[in-house]
Amino acid sequence: xxxxxxxxxxxxxxxxxxxxxxxxxxxxxxxxxxxxxxxxxxxxxxxxxxxxxxxxxxxxxxxxxxxxxxxxxxxxxxxxxxxxxxxxxxxxxxxxxxxxxxxxxxxxxxxxxxxxxxxxxxxxxxxxxxxxxxxxxxxxxxxxxxxxxxxxxxxxxxxxxxxxxxxxxxxxxxxxxxxxxxxxxxxxxxxxxxxxxxxxxxxxxxxxxxxxxxxxxxxxxxxxxxxxxxxxxxxxxxxxxxxxxxxxxxxxxxxxxxxxxxxxxxxxxxxxxxxxxxxxxxxxxxxxxxxxxxx
Amino acid sequence: xxxxxxxxxxxxxxxxxxxxxxxxxxxxxxxxxxxxxxxxxxxxxxxxxxxxxxxxxxxxxxxxxxxxxxxxxxxxxxxxxxxxxxxxxxxxxxxxxxxxxxxxxxxxxxxxxxxxxxxxxxxxxxxxxxxxxxxxxxxxxxxxxxxxxxxxxxxxxxxxxxxxxxxxxxxxxxxxxxxxxxxxxxxxxxxxxxxxxxxxxxxxxxxxxxxxxxxxxxxxxxxxxxxxxxxxxxxxxxxxxxxxxxxxxxxxxxxxxxxxxxxxxxxxxxxxxxxxxxxxxxxxxxxxxxxxxxxxx
Amino acid sequence: xxxxxxxxxxxxxxxxxxxxxxxxxxxxxxxxxxxxxxxxxxxxxxxxxxxxxxxxxxxxxxxxxxxxxxxxxxxxxxxxxxxxxxxxxxxxxxxxxxxxxxxxxxxxxxxxxxxxxxxxxxxxxxxxxxxxxxxxxxxxxxxxxxxxxxxxxxxxxxxxxxxxxxxxxxxxxxxxxxxxxxxxxxxxxxxxxxxxxxxxxxxxxxxxxxxxxxxx
Numbered sequence: 001x002x003x004x005x006x007x008x009x010x011x012x013x014x015x016x017x018x019x020x021x022x023x024x025x026x027x028x029x030x031x032x033x034x035x036x037x038x039x040x041x042x043x044x045x046x047x048x049x050x051x052x053x054x055x056x057x058x059x060x061x062x063x064x065x066x067x068x069x070x071x072x073x074x075x076x077x078x079x080x081x082x083x084x085x086x087x088x089x090x091x092x093x094x095x096x097x098x099x100x101x102x103x104x105x106x107x108x109x110x111x112x113x114x115x116x117x118x119x120x121x122x123x124x125x126x127x128x129x130x131x132x133x134x135x136x137x138x139x140x141x142x143x144x145x146x147x148x149x150x151x152x153x154x155x156x157x158x159x160x161x162x163x164x165x166x167x168x169x170x171x172x173x174x175x176x177x178x179x180x181x182x183x184x185x186x187x188x189x190x191x192x193x194x195x196x197x198x199x200x201x202x203x204x205x206x207x208x209x210x211x212x213x214x215x216x217x218x219x220x221x222x223x224x225x226x227x228x229x230x231x232x233x234x235x236x237x238x239x240x241x242x243x244x245x246x247x248x249x250x251x252x253x254x255x256x257x258x259x260x261x262x263x264x265x266x267x268x269x270x271x272x273x274x275x276x277x278x279x280x281x282x283x284x285x286x287x288x289x290x291x292x293x294x295x
Numbered sequence: 296x297x298x299x300x301x302x303x304x305x306x307x308x309x310x311x312x313x314x315x316x317x318x319x320x321x322x323x324x325x326x327x328x329x330x331x332x333x334x335x336x337x338x339x340x341x342x343x344x345x346x347x348x349x350x351x352x353x354x355x356x357x358x359x360x361x362x363x364x365x366x367x368x369x370x371x372x373x374x375x376x377x378x379x380x381x382x383x384x385x386x387x388x389x390x391x392x393x394x395x396x397x398x399x400x401x402x403x404x405x406x407x408x409x410x411x412x413x414x415x416x417x418x419x420x421x422x423x424x425x426x427x428x429x430x431x432x433x434x435x436x437x438x439x440x441x442x443x444x445x446x447x448x449x450x451x452x453x454x455x456x457x458x459x460x461x462x463x464x465x466x467x468x469x470x471x472x473x474x475x476x477x478x479x480x481x482x483x484x485x486x487x488x489x490x491x492x493x494x495x496x497x498x499x500x501x502x503x504x505x506x507x508x509x510x511x512x513x514x515x516x517x518x519x520x521x522x523x524x525x526x527x528x529x530x531x532x533x534x535x536x537x538x539x540x541x542x543x544x545x546x547x548x549x550x551x552x553x554x555x556x557x558x559x560x561x562x563x564x565x566x567x568x569x570x571x572x573x574x575x576x577x578x579x580x581x582x583x584x585x586x587x588x589x590x591x592x
Numbered sequence: 593x594x595x596x597x598x599x600x601x602x603x604x605x606x607x608x609x610x611x612x613x614x615x616x617x618x619x620x621x622x623x624x625x626x627x628x629x630x631x632x633x634x635x636x637x638x639x640x641x642x643x644x645x646x647x648x649x650x651x652x653x654x655x656x657x658x659x660x661x662x663x664x665x666x667x668x669x670x671x672x673x674x675x676x677x678x679x680x681x682x683x684x685x686x687x688x689x690x691x692x693x694x695x696x697x698x699x700x701x702x703x704x705x706x707x708x709x710x711x712x713x714x715x716x717x718x719x720x721x722x723x724x725x726x727x728x729x730x731x732x733x734x735x736x737x738x739x740x741x742x743x744x745x746x747x748x749x750x751x752x753x754x755x756x757x758x759x760x761x762x763x764x765x766x767x768x769x770x771x772x773x774x775x776x777x778x779x780x781x782x783x784x785x786x787x788x789x790x791x792x793x794x795x796x797x798x799x800x801x802x803x804x805x806x807x808x
Contacts (some may be wrong), residue, residue: 064511065524072521074354076361076513104431104511108420108768108775118428174753175768192676195509195754195765198520199664201528203756206667208676225527300700300708300726301635301718308635316638323642333669408743408790409783410750412761417783420768421776498652505654509754516656532668539657546652 041094048253052120053094060086061105061119061245065196067221068278069125070102078102081217082123084273085142085244085264089121092260107175111135114245121257122245125215127177128293137250138243139257142270144290146236147178148216150204150223153231157210161235165189171200171209178214181238197222205229215240217278224281241290258292265289339532347530348537355522362518363541369432369514370501373439377500378493380440381447382486386477388452399448406445412506414438419510431512435504443500450492454485491557498546498553505542515541595774596781599767603778606760607785613681613759614746614789620685621745622738625692632697635718643693650690655748659683659755676756684749691741699734700726732804739797743790750786760785 043049052058062082063070069080083102090100105113105124113119114136125145128138149170151159157168166188172179174193182189192209194200200212201222212219216236223230244257264270274286304312334340347353387399406414415438422429422437429437458481466476505516513521519538523531596603631643650658662683663676673679703726711725753762764782767775 064521067524071524072513073525074358074522076358106511108765109423112420112423113428116423116428118423171756174758174762174765192756193758193762193766194756196520198524198528198531199755202531202664203676205528205531206664208667208672222528225524227527227529229528300633300712300721302712304635312636316636319636319638319642330669337668337670339668404791404794405787408747408787408794410747410761410786412750412753413764413779413783413786416761416764417779421779502652502654505656506751508656516654531664535657535660535665539653539661542654542657543649543652547648550648550652 037091037096038094041092043256044252047256048120048247048250049093049256055099056095057099057101058086058090058093058095058121059101059103059119060090061103061110061113061122061124062086063106063124064104065198066125066218067225068217068281069221070123071221072104078104079277081143081273081277082125084277085270086121086123088264088269088273089244089257089260092263110245114247117247120246124245125218125242126245127215127240128243132245133295135248136245137248137254138245138293139254140243140261140292141241141290142244142261142264142292143217143242145215145217145240145242147181147213147238147240148219148236149233150212150219150230151210151233152204152207153229155231155233159211159233161233162186162189162213162237165211165213168210169208171203171212172214173197173200176214177240178238182213201226201230220278220282220284224283241293255294258294261292344530344533347526348533353526355526358518358522359515359537359541362513362515363545365512366501366504366507366514367545369436369439369507369512370497370504373436373443373504374493374497374500376436376440377443377447380444382451382482384444384448385451385455386482388448389455389477391473403445403448406441407449411438411442411503412509414441415506416509431507431510434510435507435512435514438506438510439500439503442503443496447493447496450489450496451485454489454492455481457488458484488560490560491553494549494553494556498549501546501549502542593777596777599763599778599781602763602766603760603781603785606758606763606782607788609757609759610746610749610785611789613677613684613749613752613757614742617681617684617688617749618742618745620681621688621692621741624685624689626696628689628693629696629700630722632693633700633722647690647693650687651694653687655683655687655751656754658687659751662686663755680749680752680755680757683755684745684752687748688741688745691744692738695737695741696727696730696734698737699730702733703729736797736801736804739793739800743793743797746789746793747786 041053043053062078062080064072064078066080066082070078070082071080072078086102087097087100090097103113103119105119105122110122110124110126111132114122122136126132126138127145128141132138147162149159149162149165151157157164159165159168162182163186165182165186168189169192170182170189171192171194172182174195179191179193182191192200192203194203197212197214197218200209203209204212205226212222212230216232216234219232223232244261246253246257261270264273270289271286278284279286302308331340338344347355348359349356351357384399384403387395388403390396390399415435418429418437418441419431419434422434455477462480462484463476466480471480504514507514508517508520511517515538519534522534526534628643628646631639632647634640634643659680662673662679666673666679673682700722707729708721708726711721716725749759750761752759753765758766760782764775764778767778
């Protein structure tokens with residue numbers, strides 16, 4: 001099924017029919033998915049929750065270039081699973097949707113943005129690890145991804161897992177955790193490193209590299225968006241628990257976020273968020289939510 | 296001028312030229328045809344792939360237009376700031392007081408010697424690291440201004456130095472202080488004569504805004520990439536071609552304005568008092584790649 | 593500071609790659625740029641038009657876009673380069689050649705017209721006028737601007753970091769997950785790598801210029 005997003009939207013005749021916010025069909029789904037804003041919310045004075053609730057606005061850092069999780073649409077608004085999680089949290093804080101501002105964060109500035117207060121939260125395919133816990137706190141995880149491999153359709157090189165990458169040309173992003181993982185654990189793979197994954201997808205489509213590796217959720221987005229040029233190997237070989245980054249030692253806020261996450265796992269809003277975003281792209285049902293880690 | 300290099304062609308040379316021209320045209324046409332053919336074979340000229348660029352329902356034209364707006368915004372603001380600061384730095388470097396001219400020289404030389412990409416990245420990573428939030432716009436603007444003010448400082452300096460020696464001497468003979476001489480005699484003449492170069496530098500600066508991708512500023516090129524990410528890699532070629540065409544058209548427009556202004560300046564008697572040094576003697580202003588320094592003039 | 597020493601091998605490798613990329617691109621750009629300059633002053637109008645079109649097109653395109661088309665556009669024409677190093681190199685060559693061309697052309701135009709006229713009076717054809725009389729004299733005035741084009745080229749090579757060439761700037765991206773304090777040092781190390789090339793080149797250019805000024 002050679003359906004690209006533009007072709008699909010045209011065929012369905014949904015391109016902007018009465019929806020002023022977006023080009024795709026995704027935003028329309030999201031509109032129905034909006035979580036009711038907690039207008040009655042009240043918090044103990046002096047807490048971050050009370051401050052945000054008072055201000056009626058929150059700034060959330062997210063990725064703008066990850067299909068399914070955080071991706072900028074042509075009208076300039078980000079959409080994806082991370083974005084929906086942000087909206088759920090904002091709603092529980094009693095912040096109306098127009099009070100939620102999304103700011104683009106990249107791997108290099110996520111910690112700095114939290115530390116200097118540019119953003120209140122970072123929800124950006126942000127793997128919880130010990131080095132990062134030194135400088136920021138994490139709520140969650142709210143999703144567990146794993147590093148996987150994307151190959152050209154039909155898998156001409158017969159790559160089934162990371163061990164098959166030896167001698168192959170593998171594409172990833174310079175400075176990313178997946179790239180470092182390959183460098184240290186699979187040194188026989190030839191790394192080609194760009195600054196963004198969309199260039200990796202171009203390189204794979206042109207046959208300039210044999211495989212692309214990063215977290216499976218990012219790869220599924222690329223597969224879904226690539227006509228039928230790519231396929232996922234589907235054999236994740238790491239665990240990447242995605243967390244919500246916040247200021248270090250703000251334990252009350254972290255507990256609140258963990259409560260909100262658990263609530264969303266229970267009441268179906270987490271699943272709805274998945275279905276409207278990553279699930280809509282890949283056509284996969286929502287997985288079991290992970291267990292929140294109150295470290 | 297270049298016609299001095301060869302004789303006016305006679306009948307034989309004209310015939311030879313015609314043959315060469317025909318052969319050359321055939322080769323070029325052949326290459327273009329080959330390229331088009333390969334693009335067709337690879338489905339890159341498929342109408343559906345290009346339709347996405349022009350269909351307002353996709354919001355792509357609007358997105359590109361808004362992105363062009365952001366590109367022009369950072370370019371124009373950057374140009375104004377860089378011009379003002381560049382003029383100040385030029386005056387500072389020409390100062391007789393060493394404690395002014397020395398540090399100014401170091402600043403100018405440093406920012407011209409470091410890649411612009413690095414300057415923009417520095418602004419984005421390090422300023423937040425010391426605790427001051429900086430927006431992508433501010434980081435890109437800062438990098439562009441630091442670099443271009445240094446380049447323009449050198450252009451201004453050579454412009455000021457190119458004002459005929461007699462004017463300096465006349466000014467001093469009238470008892471003007473150096474600051475008076477600078478502001479009332481030298482700068483006005485230099486600026487008038489520099490105008491085409493300033494406009495040409497705007498082209499360089501505009502192209503350099505495309506480095507905003509590294510600090511997540513949604514300028515034209517970064518927007519093209521976002522569109523690729525949204526619509527999928529099937530459309531990579533189309534979106535990047537669209538961005539390239541927009542850049543080229545806008546820059547050609549600015550370049551032709553530069554040429555127009557230069558032609559007018561040449562006719563201007565007041566500007567003629569300034570020698571040709573510090574200016575390209577070409578109709579097309581010489582622009583050095585990436586806004587590189589060109590002290591040769 | 594220690595982070596700089598820890599990553600010294602990485603920085604040195606990046607520096608070496610920047611140097612290799614710049615030198616090779618410089619050689620290629622000089623060759624192509626000289627040919628283009630020849631086109632731009634040639635007797636054949638279409639050839640002049642070709643040179644002009646090339647220069648205008650390239651000069652008005654951001655280098656990043658040129659990089660993109662060399663890396664991902666050429667494969668659409670079924671032209672395969674061996675690796676992304678070569679597509680990056682080609683991008684720098686094609687881009688820089690336009691500026692080399694303009695520098696040489698203004699050098700040619702700076703040679704006193706009497707020289708070319710005298711050569712023609714001796715019956716020399718265009719190729720000889722240009723190759724034996726005008727260009728050798730133009731070289732002197734052309735060296736400072738060409739020096740500046742070289743400096744710009746070295747700095748421009750940093751864009752290759754976004755196109756899978758692991759040169760100096762790519763070291764900064766590779767270590768971008770390091771702490772902010774460490775990044776400052778790495779950043780300074782990378783900047784120093786460029787200064788080591790660009791500052792001496794700049795001094796050489798201005799020295800040459802001063803000597804030239806005296807000669808005149």
